[in-house]
Amino acid sequence: MGSVAAPKQDRSRVTRRRLLEAAVACLAEHGWAGSTVSVVAERAGVSRGAAQHHFPTREDLFTAAVEYVAEERTSALRGLVPTGPDRRREVVEEVVALYTGPLFRAALHLWVAASNEEQLRARVTELEGRVGREAHRMTVELLGADESVPGVRETIQGLLDMARGLGLATLLTDDTQRRKRVVAQWASIVDTALG
Amino acid sequence: MGSVAAPKQDRSRVTRRRLLEAAVACLAEHGWAGSTVSVVAERAGVSRGAAQHHFPTREDLFTAAVEYVAEERTSALRGLVPTGPDRRREVVEEVVALYTGPLFRAALHLWVAASNEEQLRARVTELEGRVGREAHRMTVELLGADESVPGVRETIQGLLDMARGLGLATLLTDDTQRRKRVVAQWASIVDTALG
Known part of the structure; x- marks a missing residue:
């Protein structure tokens, strides 16, 4: 049984992942209004029926897609082991990078759509809260910050707010050159503030 | 002639202002997809013909609307004369307030729409650049910052990016309570960084 079921499960997982990646790319490029299950299925090279088997509704597909890529990115951050004297600067750069790629662009489209669409709002709010808490937890850990010290929690929160503003x-x-200078300066400010 | 023309010009100005304010409220509440000239005209209590006399296209109306309210808000900031020991904290609070009200919400919808719509993109990019430069200039002035000192320019830029992230x-x-704590902490950090 195992030898027959395993490749089928693998195929199903591959199909799911292709749909999720196509959904994020679609959201980043065309926004919520231009992103439907059909468009994503075609982009992924999957039949509409197979797409609906995995994701019964449009909301299911796009919230799952943003969550999937958010997890991919935070995993990458989790694997970061910064060393050396510029350790904190490296961490700030990596944290900002979480918010300045295609994922953030896709998430932004989803948030803006959710602010006007009731059926999306609750799910996206819950998703955003979860992803945000995990990013905060990892940033605290990577910066070696002590949140029992008054002000440290808010320092990290403000840094993540700045990263989201840079994403915007x-x-x-293309804001790359300006962003590099802002990040270098703020990494130094955060380093001093954390002591 | 003057006595006849003046009230007519006044009426035209009032109509224009009502359209602009209705357009911003509409964009903030319903997003780009739900914001048409007809919807705005009805909300403003103005005929569709009169609305199109003032703003020939949908893009004309909404970029003018965001610009109008941005000017209203920066005028308010221009009038700020902070005094006392918590002067810089007061300035940081006012700057953050620029990005956390209905105007920013409307601007966000316009930016996200512009990222996917060619006919909007160039105009909104130009508008965003102009509004951003003016906000930067005023923040520097109000904080009494000296941009000839290395890093000061990037400190202010990062502060404005943080304000945009808080707006997001x-x-x-409703993020009011968390935002208050973040703003208090970062006002103090920026105060130290500026010396």
Whole structure:
């Protein structure tokens, strides 16, 4: 039994992953209005029926997609073991990178759509809370910050808010050069503030 | 002639302002997809013909609307004359307030729409650049910061990016209590960083 079932499960997992990746790319490129299950299925090279088997509704597909890629990115952050004197700067750069790629762009489209669509709102709010808490927890750990010290928690929160603001600034124009300078300066400020 | 023309010009100005305010409220509440010239005209109590006389296209109306309210808000900031020992904290609070109200919500919808719609993109990019430069200039002035000192420019830029990130955090949930603590902590950090 195992030898027959395993490849089928593998195929199903591969199909699911292709749908999720296509959904994020679609959301980042075309926004919520241009992102339907059919468009994503075609992009992934999967039949519409197979797509609906995995994700019965449009909301299921897109919230799962943003969650999937958020997990991929936070896993990458989890694997980061910074060393050396510029350790904290490296961490700040990696944290900002979480918010300035295609994932954040896709998430932004999903958030904005959710702010006006009741059926998305509760799910996206829950998802955003979960992803945000995990990013916060990892940033605290990687920076070696002690949250029992007054102000440290808010320092890290503000840093993550800045990262989201930098993500927003990449929406319409290439902001890479300015961002590098801001990140270098703020990494140094955070380093001093954390002591 | 003057006595006849003046009230007519006044009426035209009032109509224009009502359309702009209705357009921002509409964008903040319903997003780009739900914001048309007809919907705004009805909300403003103005005929569709009169609305199109003032704003020939949908893009004209919404970019003008975001610009109008941005100017209203920066005028308010321009009038701020902070005094006392907590002067810089007061400035940081006012700057963050620029990005956490309905205007920012409307601007966010416009930016996200512009990222996927060619006819909006160039105009919104230009508008965002202009509004951003003015916010930066005023923040520098109000904080009494000296941009000839290395790092000061990037400190202020990061502060404005943080303000935008805090604006984003209010999109789905009421973030007021957390934001107050983050702003208090970062006002103190920025105060130290600026010397």
